[in-house]
Amino acid sequence: MVLFFSGTGNSRYAAKRIAEISGDELISINDKIKNKDYSDVRSDKALVFVGPVYGGRFPRIMDDYIKRVRFIGSKNVYFIATCAATPWLTVSYAKKLCEEKKFSLRGFNSVVMPQGYIAGGGTQPKEVNDKVLAEADPKITAIADKIRDNKSLAEEKPGSGFMSKILNPIMYSVMITAKPFAVTDKCSGCGKCAERCPLNNINISNGRPFWGKDCTHCMACIAGCPCEAIEYGKKTQGKPRYYLGDE
Ligand SMILES: Cc1cc2nc3c(=O)[nH]c(=O)nc-3n(C[C@H](O)[C@H](O)[C@H](O)COP(=O)(O)O)c2cc1C
Ligand code: SF4
Ligand code: SF4
Numbered sequence: 439m440v441l442f443f444s445g446t447g448n449s450r451y452a453a454k455r456i457a458e459i460s461g462d463e464l465i466s467i468n469d470k471i472k473n474k475d476y477s478d479v480r481s482d483k484a485l486v487f488v489g490p491v492y493g494g495r496f497p498r499i500m501d502d503y504i505k506r507v508r509f510i511g512s513k514n515v516y517f518i519a520t521c522a523a524t525p526w527l528t529v530s531y532a533k534k535l536c537e538e539k540k541f542s543l544r545g546f547n548s549v550v551m552p553q554g555y556i557a558g559g560g561t562q563p564k565e566v567n568d569k570v571l572a573e574a575d576p577k578i579t580a581i582a583d584k585i586r587d588n589k590s591l592a593e594e595k596p597g598s599g600f601m602s603k604i605l606n607p608i609m610y611s612v613m614i615t616a617k618p619f620a621v622t623d624k625c626s627g628c629g630k631c632a633e634r635c636p637l638n639n640i641n642i643s644n645g646r647p648f649w650g651k652d653c654t655h656c657m658a659c660i661a662g663c664p665c666e667a668i669e670y671g672k673k674t675q676g677k678p679r680y681y682l683g684d685e
Contacts, residue, residue: 439481442488443467443500443636445656446554447682448520452578453488454684456518459582462486467503468636468658476506484514484544486585491521491548492655493609494528494601499636499654504535515541516585520574522553528602529594545584545591549577552680554657557670558613561680571682616653618671619660621646625667631659 440462442453450466457464462483470476487504489496496504496519517532532546551574552567553559562570584591616639627645632638639652640659647659647668660668661681669675 439463439465439479439483440486440488441465441467441479443471443490443497443503444488445490445497445658446552446661446680447684448551448554449488449490449518450684451682452518452520452549452551452574453486455575455578456486456488456582456585459579460486460586462585467500470507471499471503471636472638476503478508478510480510482511484512484516484585484588485509485541486516486518488518488520490554490656491519493606494597494599494603495531495606497654497656498610501535504539509539509541513540513542514544515539516544516591517546518581519546519548520551521548522555522559523550528597528599530599531602545593547577547581547591547594549574549581552682554661554680555655556657556660556674556677556679557618557655561678563678567680614653614655616649616651618669618673619649619653620669620671622667622669624665625663626665628664631663631668634658634662 440453440457442449444450453464489500515536529546533543536543550570552570553562625646629642631647632640632642635658636656637652637654639650640647660670661679666679
């Protein structure tokens with residue numbers, strides 16, 4: 439079973455490819471969280487978790503989902519992380535999560551994909567993103583082939599603990615807030631931002647979105663807006679949007 443969390447679409451894209459190649463079921467953790475569904479999950483095949491790296495770890499809401507849910511059946515687990523720069527990842531984080539859940543780790547691999555953090559690290563022009571995606575594709579396929587064949591993944595060099603232990607808590611306490619989100623006159627009132635928010639943090643009122651306080655900075659709202667009508671203070675003005683859609 440392949441379970442993914444994704445804000446700007448990279449992890450969904452990787453998860454879909456892995457599920458296609460391994461002939462496995464695909465589950466959206468976004469939908470599970472949005473619907474407050476923390477019921478038991480049964481899988482006789484290995485569990486494959488695919489998600490983005492936020493400050494050297496998986497997003498806290500994904501981590502929370504994995505910790506809260508009872509997984510019945512196979513205890514074999516793969517973790518696939520999509521990120522903007524591999525050296526910031528920490529394998530030790532995945533090992534600790536496995537210890538807590540009594541999972542047997544079959545592999546932890548990361549794939550560099552286009553930078554999706556428009557309100558943080560910024561975004562890249564389309565030509566750069568296309569090149570990064572073309573380089574990511576064979577890596578995702580190689581990972582999927584191994585998972586299909588039930589093989590373990592080659593161990594990656596452990597990343598610096600600085601990101602996951604020091605920067606991660608700072609990032610969550612200082613940077614991760616929905617306050618600067620605002621909508622411009624380009625908004626058509628389509629409601630897609632509210633639909634996409636995994637935390638139901640956006641309400642549409644009189645045809646305009648309003649943000650609450652429960653935000654994990656997944657960037658699904660701002661990146662996926664078809665009218666490019668959302669800004670994050672001045673930070674995002676004039677920056678290219680990146681969203682790897684499936685519609
Ligand atoms: C809040 C936040 C924090 C991030 N922190 C990191 C990081 O520590 N290291 C990194 O390489 N990329 C980081 N990124 C970039 C994402 O990991 C990368 O764009 C990922 O592929 C996004 O996946 P998604 O499209 O499935 O949401 C961060 C992105 C966000 C939104
Ligand atoms: S997705 Fe964009 S256009 Fe649609 S309601 Fe939200 S801000 Fe407006
Ligand atoms: S408000 Fe936007 S950035 Fe925050 S969790 Fe919802 S979709 Fe993600």
